[in-house]
Amino acid sequence: MLKLFDLHRSGNCYKVRLLLAFLGVAYEKIPIDANAGEHKTAAFLNISPRGQLPVLQDEARVIWDSMAILVYLAVRHGRGQWLPADPNGMAATMQWLALDQNEVRYGLGRARAITLGNPTRFAQLGNLEECREFAHTALEVLAGRLQTNEWLVDDAPTIADVACYPYVAMASEGNISTAPFPAVRRWLARIETLPGYVPLP
Ligand SMILES: N[C@@H](CCC(=O)N[C@@H](CS)C(=O)NCC(=O)O)C(=O)O
Structure with a gap:
């Protein structure tokens, strides 16, 4: 197992x-x-x-x-459902994974770590002003896609959505508001209705 x-x-x-x-x-x-x-x-x-x-x-x-x-x-x-095998779909998925590991992580993720007082170097080395800038970029880029699309890649959920979801969904724990990005909020709610969804920590 x-x-x-x-x-x-x-x-x-x-x-x-x-x-x-x-x-x-x-x-x-x-x-x-x-x-x-x-x-x-x-x-x-x-x-x-x-x-x-x-x-x-x-x-x-x-x-x-x-x-x-x-x-x-x-x-x-994934039975072919969660990571597209065609070059366009795969590249698009990797692009969103990169956004997650950069702007989402160093913006929303780090703001949360600092605000919750995590005792890690990741939290200690960050500053909230930089986090807010990264977070804003992440949310704008996500909103740009989600204003006209339901999912980040093609027209079905993929690991791109799974990767970007957690720290965006927990944005308020880092005192970052997603309210100016209603399309992002609708996408969070969409993920939460998928069969098998488990609640955030
Ligand atoms: N890019 C890595 C980041 C992993 C990471 O930062 N993990 C954190 C928990 S979210 C951790 O183990 N922190 C403890 C530490 O760095 O001491 C990933 O996505 O797996």
């Missing part, structure tokens, strides 16, 4: 749990005690050299980084 090394409050871990739920794939959740520094022990660094979560283990294969895990799960279990 798949094993997910997990940190409950993490949006990056949640996006993996969300895709697993949409796919209906069973897995064993292995909670890691980040407060006790379990993710920085030699044993954990052996499977995840950055000392970060999430990590997925599939038999002997170990995959770290949420983006890599989403791609792996979509190809392995």
Whole structure:
């Protein structure tokens, strides 16, 4: 059975749990005690050299980084639905994964980490003004697509939506409002009606 090394409050871990739920794939959740520094022990660094979560283990294969895990799960279990195989669809999906790992993460994700007082270097090295700028770019770019489309890629949900969803949905925890972006709010609500949806941490 798949094993997910997990940190409950993490949006990056949640996006993996969300895709697993949409796919209906069973897995064993292995909670890691980040407060006790379990993710920085030699044993954990052996499977995840950055000392970060999430990590997925599939038999002997170990995959770290949420983006890599989403791609792996979509190809392995997605029945062609969650990651388009054609060049345009695949490139578009990767483009949104890049937005997630840059503007969404360093804008909305980091604002949340700072505001919640996360004891990580990621939170400590950031500043809220920079976060707000990145967050605004992320929301504008998402809104640009979602004003005229229901989903980020083509006309069905993909891992692009799963990747970008968590930190946008939790924007208020970083004191960032999505109110000026109604199309983004409608998209959040759309994701929340998909079969298998699991609530945010
Ligand atoms: N780009 C990575 C980021 C992973 C990441 O930052 N994980 C956080 C939890 S959201 C973590 O493990 N933080 C603990 C630390 O860095 O000490 C991914 O998407 O997996």
